[in-house]
Amino acid sequence: MPVSTMPSAQFLLVLSTLAFLAGVAPALAALRRGRWRRGRGVQLAAMLAGFALQTASIYLRGQQVGQCPMKSLPDILVFVAWSIALLYFLVGSTFRVSLLGMFTAPLLVVMHGLAFSFPGGFRPYPVKGQIIALVELHAALALVAYAAFALACVTGVMYLLQERLLKKHLIGGLFYELPPIQGLARAIQRMVMLGVVLLSASLGISFKLEGVAAGPKLAIAWGVWALYTLISIVIWRHTLSPRQTAWLAALGFVIPFISLWLVT
Secondary structure, eight states: OOGGGSOHHHHHHHHHHHHHHHHHHHHHHHHHTTOHHHHHHHHHHHHHHHHHHHHHHHHHHHHHHTSOSOSSHHHHHHHHHHHHHHHHHHHTTTTTOTTHHHHHHHHHHHHHHHHHTSTTTTOOOOOOSOOOHHHHHHHHHHHHHHHHHHHHHHHHHHHHHHHHHHHTTOOSHHHHHSOOHHHHHHHHHHHHHHHHHHHHHHHHHHTTSTTSSOSHHHHHHHHHHHHHHHHHHHHHTTOSOHHHHHHHHHHHTHHHHHHHHHOO
């Protein structure tokens, strides 16, 4: 679709994608020069701009469809990407995961790209009856939980990268900017636990919906909940090594990510 004829919501989403992309290149260049502290400000500003444009895009899309835009796959991908960015700002600093934005931004760009890859994906929704607030809350909490699992995946990748750098004795700019490997292991655990709590709340709401939220969507959500509850128990009991846990967090997100295609 030409930019000149693109609806405002999609145009803002394009700008958001460019902002996230713009934050990665300067950060990588600063890392290569060993000047991450200078590149960090540019990267953070780009993430903030991308998130603000994301928020405006979702707001306009919500005005267009008359509800929270979570009913089509492109809209779901955008909402999950927005939730990932939101959690990055809310909990990234709490978990002391530096460089998280540089690893998160490419994922957001990919999710936006996938959303735009569906021809006519941002169509108006079919006319429906009264919007049920609990149904909207149930869906929103589930998607934010998926975003937490995505950040656990990103943190797992960071752990595996740092471990590889240690084994190969590649001690350089990137290695010195990554958080301690023990901190990454704790961050994975907390991200997984946060996702399980949010998804548990979402599924708890489903019991009050009297059959409104049922069928394959709910069954898949329960499957994802069971998977990540098992992962959280494995992490809590230290059944696996930190490296195996990082692999589990990184690969585990494949299941909820694929499930997005199955529930729409």
